Amino acid sequence: MGILYIIATPIGNLEDVSFRAIRLLGEVDLVLCEDTRVTARLLARYRLKTPVLSYHQHTDEKKLDLVLGMLARGKNLALVSDAGTPGISDPGGQLVAAARERFGEEVKVESVPGPSAVTAALSISGIPTDRFLFLGFLPHKKGRQTMLVKIAVSEFPVVVYESKHRILKLLDELEALNQQIGKFLSAGPEKPAGAWAALPRDQLSKIKPVTSVVVCRELSKMHETVYRGEPKAIKAMIQASHNEQKGEFVVIIGR
Ligand code: SAM
Numbered sequence: 001m002g003i004l005y006i007i008a009t010p011i012g013n014l015e016d017v018s019f020r021a022i023r024l025l026g027e028v029d030l031v032l033c034e035d036t037r038v039t040a041r042l043l044a045r046y047r048l049k050t051p052v053l054s055y056h057q058h059t060d061e062k063k064l065d066l067v068l069g070m071l072a073r074g075k076n077l078a079l080v081s082d083a084g085t086p087g088i089s090d091p092g093g094q095l096v097a098a099a100r101e102r103f104g105e106e107v108k109v110e111s112v113p114g115p116s117a118v119t120a121a122l123s124i125s126g127i128p129t130d131r132f133l134f135l136g137f138l139p140h141k142k143g144r145q146t147m148l149v150k151i152a153v154s155e156f157p158v159v160v161y162e163s164k165h166r167i168l169k170l171l172d173e174l175e176a177l178n179q180q181i182g183k184f185l186s187a188g189p190e191k192p193a194g195a196w197a198a199l200p201r202d203q204l205s206k207i208k209p210v211t212s213v214v215v216c217r218e219l220s221k222m223h224e225t226v227y228r229g230e231p232k233a234i235k236a237m238i239q240a241s242h243n244e245q246k247g248e249f250v251v252i253i254g255r
Pocket of ligand 1 (some may be wrong): 011012081083084085086087088089090091115116118161162163216217218219220221248249250253
């Protein structure tokens, strides 16, 4: 039985990769990756010639069989994602689950730790991070309001991933959340509506305004920027920046 290595790769700067990751990416029989063009850039940077195969959330059963068959025949495989740690808000975990299901304890799955946008952002946020709640990407439509309510009642800082398409929308929503919270706090939640109505009464007393937000954009890349403050002020700063909403974002909501 081969070994399946789950290898963390850079979230921007191609130098952010461990010696072990590079050695294994050169030694394995095949690198499974989300987008072969993205992984090809990393392999080329380190002059590695290992074959790659695309493996992502839409990969069909036939390809899964092929991959699991390779493991069964003793081939060592590496799984990487486009950025960071496979399985953290990307499809990496599905292959691990499928291998476990097929081979049980027989298959060895090894982690090769490294960057992740969540830990990179937390590390420079200045927000106490002994405990935090990671919500990944918020749902686009259904369930989004419920997640925003979870943010409002969380006793720990909350981390979310956001794309350039929705970052300003999220900041607007956090601002709106603040206004609702302000009303609750001044008048008392007489008749909470919508997603708030589902909260037990004791949770309503835990809600706190969203005043300390940290938005990390393009971590480890040329245009890395960190914005701190209230949602409205951050929105204005992002709108005023010359590259506006371009890039990738991690949002930390302090509590
Ligand atoms: N597996 C990755 C990890 O370990 O962080 C996350 C993959 S998820 C599909 C991609 C999201 O991560 C982006 O939309 C963004 O929210 C965040 N992200 C990835 N790279 C980033 C970077 N360099 N700066 C800021 N956020 C980043």
